[in-house]
Amino acid sequence: MNFMRNYWQYVTLTMLIGLGIYMLMSGNADLTFLQAFMVYNFMALLAHQCEEYIFPGGAGVVINRGTYKEVDNFRRYPGNTQSSLIVNYSAYIAYILGIFNPNWIWLGIGLMFFNLMQFPGHVIANNKALNSWYNAGMATTLVLFTPMSLYYFYYIVNQEMVSGWDWLFGLLAFIAMVALTVILPVQKLKNPESPYVWPEIQVQRFDRTMKWAGRKS
Numbered sequence: 001m002n003f004m005r006n007y008w009q010y011v012t013l014t015m016l017i018g019l020g021i022y023m024l025m026s027g028n029a030d031l032t033f034l035q036a037f038m039v040y041n042f043m044a045l046l047a048h049q050c051e052e053y054i055f056p057g058g059a060g061v062v063i064n065r066g067t068y069k070e071v072d073n074f075r076r077y078p079g080n081t082q083s084s085l086i087v088n089y090s091a092y093i094a095y096i097l098g099i100f101n102p103n104w105i106w107l108g109i110g111l112m113f114f115n116l117m118q119f120p121g122h123v124i125a126n127n128k129a130l131n132s133w134y135n136a137g138m139a140t141t142l143v144l145f146t147p148m149s150l151y152y153f154y155y156i157v158n159q160e161m162v163s164g165w166d167w168l169f170g171l172l173a174f175i176a177m178v179a180l181t182v183i184l185p186v187q188k189l190k191n192p193e194s195p196y197v198w199p200e201i202q203v204q205r206f207d208r209t210m211k212w213a214g215r216k217s
Contacts, residue, residue, distance in 0.1 A: 005081040006199050008089065009053035016046040034102035037152065041111060042095040044144035048118070049088055052137040058206025059136045060084055060198045066126035066135060076197045078190035086185040094177055105162050109170025112149035114177050119146055134213035136205070 004011070019027075019039060028036055052059030060081070064074040079087075091114075098104070098111050122138040156162040 005085050005196060008085050009049060012046050012049050012088070013054060016043055016050060019043050019046070032102060034108075035099060037148075037155075038095075038098040038102050038108070038111075041115070041148060041152075042092075042099060044115070044140065044148060045091065045095055047144060048137055048140040051140045053202070056136050056205055056209045058202050058204075058209055060202050061206035062126055062130065062135045062137070066129040067121065069129060073192055074198075075203065076194040077192045079186055080189065080191070080194045080196040081198060082194070082196040083185045083189040086189070087182055090181040090185065091177070094173075094181075105156055106166040106169035107173055108152060108156070109162070109166060110173025110177060112152050113170065113174035115145040115149040117174075117178065130210065131215050132210060132213045133215060134209070136209060 020043065023036070023039060023043075027039060031039065052062075060079055061074055064070045064077065064079050068078050070077055094107070094111060094114070098107050101107060118137065118141040122135060122141045126135045127133060127138075156166075
């Protein structure tokens with residue numbers, strides 16, 4: 001369990017590579033358009049997590065210092081390796097459901113809202129809090145999450161696949177995802193004396209990123 005707490009992101013990288021090979025070899029031919037889109041959407045999430053925790057990495061520190069404004073105890077509070085594992089892996093449930101149920105348009109809408117939620121966090125709030133022009137997770141937010149989500153909205157409207165109820169239930173699904181996969185784990189597991197401290201390598205990755213992405217005061 002301790003291995004997964006500290007190195008789950010490398011399992012995620014393996015999943016991303018495996019899905020990439022599958023889609024390259026036969027996935028696009030085997031799947032419907034929406035189903036393939038949902039696979040790519042899941043891959044975007046995996047790529048986002050790899051950017052956050054592997055290259056350049058350090059997102060745990062970014063979140064604690066940027067999102068939660070914790071300056072002194074940011075290696076373990078409020079987010080820690082235990083809550084991070086649960087937050088990142090619990091999100092897979094909804095994304096995988098979207099792959100197997102691409103015609104659940106309301107779920108697709110909820111997932112796209114979840115994607116777009118990263119924009120104000122990574123592009124605006126974290127950069128403002130850290131006095132930087134980049135933070136881990138921002139590139140995939142701009143290059144993958146945002147254009148893919150906007151295209152999904154365009155596609156379902158253009159193909160007349162969406163109803164008012166879908167928008168409503170999509171919004172409710174988004175709220176539920178945020179509550180269950182983000183807010184609840186962090187708030188339930190936050191502890192100023194948590195033993196699940198971010199490893200030094202994540203702190204080093206954060207520091208390296210801030211050296212070239214930090215704005216000079």
